[in-house]
Amino acid sequence: MPELPEVETIRRSLEDVQGAGITDLQINRAEVIRRQEYEPESVVGQIIREVRRRGKFLVLKLKTEKYLILHMGMSGRFYLTGEDEELTEPHIHVIIHLDNGRKIVYQDARRFGGVWFIRDCQKFFEKMGPEPLTREFNPDYMEKAFKGRKAPVKNLILDQHLVAGIGNIYADESLFAAGIRPDRMAGTLTADEIKKLCQAIKKVLRTSIEQRGTTFRDYRDGYNRKGGFQDYLKVYGKKNSPCPLCGNPLIVTRIGGRSSHFCETCQK
Ligand SMILES: [Zn+2]
Structure with a gap:
């Protein structure tokens, strides 16, 4: 299962998408949506302001009260690929198309992960303990x-x-x-x-x-x-x-x- 270092590594590779606009959101399996506090389709046209990590979660901040939260579960993958790149792998559940010629792909054979469309990011993580690489964890x-x-x-x-x-x-x-x-x-x-x-x-x-x-x-x-x-x-x-x-x-x-x-x- 991806843990902090793996999710942090993915976060760093996704930093490139900060500032990119979402041109389309493709959801192939509705079960991977864990919660929706706003219409998933409404992310189209939004800009990804920031890519954060909290614990084993990735957070795409779109704007205040609009966050896209991703978790890889046991075996999921999130990766960036060129918009023209053909996707041949099975179990691709979500594709976020961007205006910078790339797309973010969520692939997961076992579907323990998922996507949350959340308004209040702070509340979502309120019960989570401190990040181990901060001074708070001592x-x-x-x-x-x-x-x-x-x-x-x-x-x-x-x-x-x-x-x-x-x-x-x-x-x-x-x-x-x-x-x-x-x-x-x-x-x-x-x-x-x-x-x-x-x-x-x-x-x-x-x-x-x-x-x-x-x-x-x-x-x-x-x-x-x-x-x-x-x-x-x-x-x-x-x-x-x-x-x-x-x-x-x-x-x-x-x-x-x-x-x-x-x-x-x-x-x-
Ligand atoms: Zn020993």
């Missing part, structure tokens, strides 16, 4: 959020209400980098461990953004190219491979319904 904040919690620490860092944009890949990688088991009760983390985890999350996400995200199966960036962070993964998807620190085989267990990769020796 050890003090985490300490308060973890205090007294019996849930596994991994569940908490996956909780979008607590922190935005982290999914299974970056949770496992950050916990490994911090030397903390994913099933540790969150409330038992020491101040030092929380600080390490906070730093690890920021570092792992920044490095992945530099590498334009992780392509495990489906993810492609805004130009339909693969990411590069899969070559930097230390534990995710590496069951039975030697731990890069101690050489013991990495294990995988299910925590909160998600497969979790870690080293029993290096992570406490």
